[in-house]
Structures are given as structure tokens and as C-alpha cells.
Amino acid sequence: MAQKNYSGVNISVDEEGYMTDSSQWTKEIAKEMAKEEGLNLTEEHIKLLEFIREKVLSGSALTIRAIGKSGFTDIKGFYQLFPGAPLKKATKYAGVSKPSTCV
Amino acid sequence: MKKLLILGAGTGGTIMANKMRKALEKDEWDITIIDKYKTHYYQPGFLFIPFGMYSKKDVIKPKADFIPYGVNLIFADVDKVVAENNQVLLKDGVVLNYDYLIIATGTQIFPEETPGLQDKLWRKNIFDYYTIEGSAALADFFKTWEGGDLVLNIAENPIKCPVAPLEFVMFADAFFVERGMREKVNIHFVTPMSGAFTKPRASKVLGGLLKEKNINIIPDFYIERVDNENKTIVSYDEKEVPFDCLITIPVHKGDPMVGRSGLGDDMDFALTDKYTLQSDKFKNIFILGDAANLPTSKAGSVVHFAAEVVFENLMCSIEGRPYTGKFDGHSNCYIETGFGKGALIDFNYDTEPLPGAFPFPGIGPFGLLKETRMNHYGKLLFRWIYWHILLKGKEMPISSHMTMAGKKMHDF
Ligand SMILES: Cc1cc2nc3c(=O)[nH]c(=O)nc-3n(C[C@H](O)[C@H](O)[C@H](O)COP(=O)(O)OP(=O)(O)OC[C@H]3O[C@@H](n4cnc5c(N)ncnc54)[C@H](O)[C@@H]3O)c2cc1C
Numbered sequence: 001m002a003q004k005n006y007s008g009v010n011i012s013v014d015e016e017g018y019m020t021d022s023s024q025w026t027k028e029i030a031k032e033m034a035k036e037e038g039l040n041l042t043e044e045h046i047k048l049l050e051f052i053r054e055k056v057l058s059g060s061a062l063t064i065r066a067i068g069k070s071g072f073t074d075i076k077g078f079y080q081l082f083p084g085a086p087l088k089k090a091t092k093y094a095g096v097s098k099p100s101t102c103v
Numbered sequence: 104m105k106k107l108l109i110l111g112a113g114t115g116g117t118i119m120a121n122k123m124r125k126a127l128e129k130d131e132w133d134i135t136i137i138d139k140y141k142t143h144y145y146q147p148g149f150l151f152i153p154f155g156m157y158s159k160k161d162v163i164k165p166k167a168d169f170i171p172y173g174v175n176l177i178f179a180d181v182d183k184v185v186a187e188n189n190q191v192l193l194k195d196g197v198v199l200n201y202d203y204l205i206i207a208t209g210t211q212i213f214p215e216e217t218p219g220l221q222d223k224l225w226r227k228n229i230f231d232y233y234t235i236e237g238s239a240a241l242a243d244f245f246k247t248w249e250g251g252d253l254v255l256n257i258a259e260n261p262i263k264c265p266v267a268p269l270e271f272v273m274f275a276d277a278f279f280v281e282r283g284m285r286e287k288v289n290i291h292f293v294t295p296m297s298g299a300f301t302k303p304r305a306s307k308v309l310g311g312l313l314k315e316k317n318i319n320i321i322p323d324f325y326i327e328r329v330d331n332e333n334k335t336i337v338s339y340d341e342k343e344v345p346f347d348c349l350i351t352i353p354v355h356k357g358d359p360m361v362g363r364s365g366l367g368d369d370m371d372f373a374l375t376d377k378y379t380l381q382s383d384k385f386k387n388i389f390i391l392g393d394a395a396n397l398p399t400s401k402a403g404s405v406v407h408f409a410a411e412v413v414f415e416n417l418m419c420s421i422e423g424r425p426y427t428g429k430f431d432g433h434s435n436c437y438i439e440t441g442f443g444k445g446a447l448i449d450f451n452y453d454t455e456p457l458p459g460a461f462p463f464p465g466i467g468p469f470g471l472l473k474e475t476r477m478n479h480y481g482k483l484l485f486r487w488i489y490w491h492i493l494l495k496g497k498e499m500p501i502s503s504h505m506t507m508a509g510k511k512m513h514d515f
Contacts, residue, residue, distance in 0.1 A: 064259070065259065084340070
């Protein structure tokens with residue numbers, strides 16, 4: 001397991017850069033992680049990340065559909081906030097594990 | 104009389120009706136099973152119909168043939184479960200009481216969730232093969248099709264039998280080669296996942312097979328709508344893929360009954376304890392099969408393994424013993440790869456599919472994660488096993504728990 005330093009805090013991440021201990025998460029860490037990949041997080045991003053954390057940490061399955069119904073954004077908006085692979089990026093910045101939507 | 108009620112007489116419900124009738128005294132326990140349809144479909148057979156390998160009669164039998172003597176079979180649409188009162192309401196107004204309830208209402212496709220799918224090209228250039236009607240319509244279409252872009256699209260996960268789309272494109276490759284028109288057909292596999300399959304090693308092997316067969320994988324594609332005028336599918340981030348024939352695996356959800364009963368998630372899959380297979384809230388409700396929100400495949404083999412755990416825990420509960428059944432998410436899928444060959448994968452919650460031999464270490468006869476003729480025969484044999492052994496809840500020579508024996512950890 002690798003260690004990374006974000007905003008002065010040492011956190012452990014897996015080989016794909018996902019945090020392995022969700023409790024270490026802060027907004028600042030999220031912002032630095034995203035910046036590393038060329039994305040500047042706004043308050044709108046952060047609100048959505050908090051929704052994702054709440055959902056995942058309570059044990060529910062996270063789907064793009066659920067985010068579309070979250071009230072924060074629709075699916076199109078989600079793609080605009082996190083271009084490319086939104087679910088993979090958003091879960092990473094939210095400090096939760098990568099979604100395993102298919103098994 | 105105590106009452107056991109089973110909702111859904113598909114794969115899982117039928118297995119449980121057979122197992123429970125054998126185990127429970129007839130003068131103490133009344134067992135009732137309910138389904139809205141009279142026909143039992145062998146769903147894995149739907150894959151073979153478009154290519155003329157099976158016809159309708161190979162995949163349908165009356166449900167009643169598989170329900171044992173001494174079990175009440177009711178054909179009715181279930182409206183909802185009122186779990187607080189241990190009651191089930193039917194749409195025709197009948198109210199049924201239960202001591203124990205098994206929910207085995209499966210999952211269905213909802214093409215209406217994707218705009219444009221069921222528009223003017225539906226069943227003309229756009230087909231599903233997850234229903235008997237869809238696969239039969241596609242069989243007719245393929246008879247005279249002259250070729251073009253054949254696009255298979257998975258709308259969203261989870262889906263029933265996650266390997267079935269891979270099998271479809273590999274069958275299509277073999278089918279058009281055999282017809283001497285493969286060069287006229289471009290096959291595209293368009294998926295919201297980042298590869299052929301999510302489990303990394305299987306994805307690598309299966310992705311490699313698709314490449315060998317000249318099947319184009321388009322990953323990370325999340326369909327928003329179908330453009331019927333331009334014959335394209337459009338993703339949320341505005342990517343477009345043109346098609347002449349679109350094979351859709353539409354959005355899957357649980358039966359709306361689960362949602363109406365307040366027992367489900369936002370896709371109407373029932374919230375289930377992944378080890379005991381009980382409802383998360385009500386201890387006298389068990390969930391079996393595709394209806395459950397478990398992180399494992401929605402497949403007949405999983406239903407079969409899970410049925411043994413439901414049986415064990417239900418008996419423990421009835422007899423007042425601590426639960427001994429613990430589900431491990433065991434899944435075992437034959438994968439048709441075309442030209443009379445097949446592959447086989449075996450995995451659970453914690454272990455991804457690995458290469459090796461199955462079920463007997465070092466011997467097989469089935470090879471894990473590789474293409475062999477024997478694996479193809481395994482799949483064909485599965486239809487016979489399904490009708491004659493599996494539905495009747497008889498013992499099979501495969502453990503419900505996955506074993507590491509015969510699997511190789513370092514082959515790649
Ligand atoms: C194309 C295709 C290929 C497949 N290939 C394979 C394969 O190769 N290997 C494999 O292991 N699995 C395969 N499967 C999956 C397998 O068929 C299913 O996982 C399995 O049948 C699920 O069993 P179940 O009991 O959970 O649900 P089902 O067998 O679907 O039964 C659910 C039943 O509940 C009834 N029902 C639902 N709601 C209500 C209601 N409100 N009131 C009354 N009745 C209701 C339905 O009518 C149905 O009869 C495939 C499936 C498809 C579609």
C-alpha cells in the first residue's frame with residue numbers, strides 16, 4: 001500500500017490512488033487529489049462528494065442513476081462536473097472505494 | 104397450521120418449494136407458491152434462440168410441472184408485502200398470512216428507462232434477447248440481414264448473467280463466419296464498464312478473446328438515449344455510436360412489488376443480509392436469487408448455491424437453532440465462446456475468477472478461464488440439469504461454497 005501526502009497529511013492509498021481509510025478524508029484532500037488530475041473542485045463538487053460519502057459509508061450501492069436522483073445534479077450534470085468517467089473520479093475524490101457495479 | 108409463503112415460481116422459488124416440502128411435515132406446514140405467469144422459461148436458452156440453435160419449445164415448460172404435490176400453486180400478481188403484519192396482498196384483493204416468507208421475484212428489463220429505445224426502430228432494428236419475444240424477433244431478423252454495424256450495448260449494471268453479452272458477441276462472430284458474411288458485419292461491444300468484465304483477470308482474458316475474434320470494445324460508454332433518425336446511441340457525455348442493428352441489454356430492476364413493500368433500494372432490489380440472506384429488517388423474510396441486492400452475479404448458478412443457504416437458515420430459524428448457513432457469493436458460469444467451445448469462471452464475494460480445473464483439482468473435466476470444447480458441452484448439459492435436477496432441488500456434485508482447490512494463483 002502506498003502513502004501519499006495531501007495538504008500536509010499522510011494518507012494510505014491503493015494502487016489506483018483510492019484512499020483505503022475513508023475516515024482520513026477532508027475537503028482539502030479532495031481538492032488536492034482532483035487538482036493533481038487537472039480538475040478544480042467547486043462547492044458544487046464538494047456537496048456531491050459529501051452525498052456520495054454518506055451513501056457509500058451507510059452501505060448502499062452507488063449507481064449513476066442514484067446520483068441522478070440525488071437532487072444535487074442530474075446525470076448529464078454529473079458528467080460535466082467530472083468529465084470522462086464520473087463515478088470512478090468522484091468516488092476517488094470522495095475517499096471511498098471504487099464502485100463495483102458489476103460482478 | 105404454520106404457513107410458508109414463496110413469492111415467485113422461477114428458478115429460486117421452484118427450488119425452495121421442492122426442498123421445503125421434503126423437509127417440513129405436511130400436517131404442520133402449509134406451503135404456498137405464487138407467480139403471475141404459468142410458463143417457466145429456461146432463461147439461459149434465450150441466448151441460443153437468435154442464432155437458430157434453440158427454438159421456443161426448447162426453453163418453455165409449464166410451471167406447474169415443477170411444483171411438488173402438497174404445495175399450493177396460485178397464479179396471481181402480488182401487489183405488496185405488509186411485513187409488519189406478516190401479510191401478502193394480491194392484486195385481486197386476496198390477503199395471505201405467513202409465518203415465513205421467501206421473496207424470489209427475480210429481476211426484469213425496463214427498456215422504457217432509456218429514451219428512444221422503444222421507439223419506431225424497436226424490434227425492427229433494435230432488439231433485446233432477455234425476453235422470449237425479443238430473442239424470437241431477433242432470430243427472424245438475422246435470417247435475412249445483409250450486414251452492417253452490429254452494436255451490443257449494456258445500458259447499466261447490474262444485469263442478469265453478466266457474461267451473457269460477451270457470449271452473444273462471440274456467438275455472433277461464429278454465426279456470421281459460418282454464413283460466409285463475417286466481413287460484412289462489424290461487431291461492437293459497447294459497455295459502461297472499463298473493459299470486457301469487471302473482475303480484472305477475467306476481463307483481461309475475455310477482452311483478449313474479443314480482440315482475437317475482431318470484436319471492437321467501446322468501454323466507459325453510459326447510454327443516455329437512442330437517436331432513431333440517425334440510428335445512433337448517444338452517451339451522457341455526447342459520444343455517439345452508429346448502428347444498423349442494435350442489441351440492447353436494457354436497465355434491470357427488481358419487481359416493483361419490492362419497492363411498493365418498502366423492502367428495496369432505488370432499483371427495487373430487496374435489501375438483503377449478504378451472509379444470512381434474510382431481509383435486513385424482517386427476520387422471517389428470506390430473499391433468494393436475482394431479487395436480492397447482493398454484490399454477486401445475478402445468475403441461475405448463484406440462485407442454486409444461495410438456495411442451500413436459505414434452506415439451512417430457514418430450518419435453523421424454524422427449529423430455534425443459531426444460523427449455520429453463511430453465503431459466500433459463489434458464482435459459477437459457463438461462457439460460450441463460439442465454434443463449439445466454451446470457458447468457465449468460478450468466483451465469490453472475495454475471490455475473482457482464476458484459471459485452473461473444475462470441479463476436481465488438476466483433472467476437471469472443465470477448464471477454468473480458458474476455451475475448451477468440454478466447457479461448451481457443460482453449458483449444453485446445463486439445460487438438462489436445470490429441468491431435471493436443479494429445479495427439483497436435488498443434490499448436485501458441486502459445493503455451495505467456493506473452493507480454492509484446483510485454482511491457480513500465478514498463471515498470468
Ligand atoms: C439471456 C439470459 C442468459 C442467462 N444465462 C445464464 C447462464 O448461462 N447461467 C446462469 O446461471 N444463469 C443465466 N441466466 C440467469 C438466470 O436465468 C437467472 O439468474 C435465474 O433464473 C434467476 O432466478 P430467480 O428465481 O431469482 O428469478 P426468476 O427465475 O426470474 O423468477 C422470478 C419469478 O417471479 C415472478 N414474479 C415477479 N414479480 C411477481 C409479482 N409481483 N407477482 C407474482 N409473481 C411475480 C416472475 O413471473 C418469475 O416467474 C441468464 C438469464 C438470461 C436472461
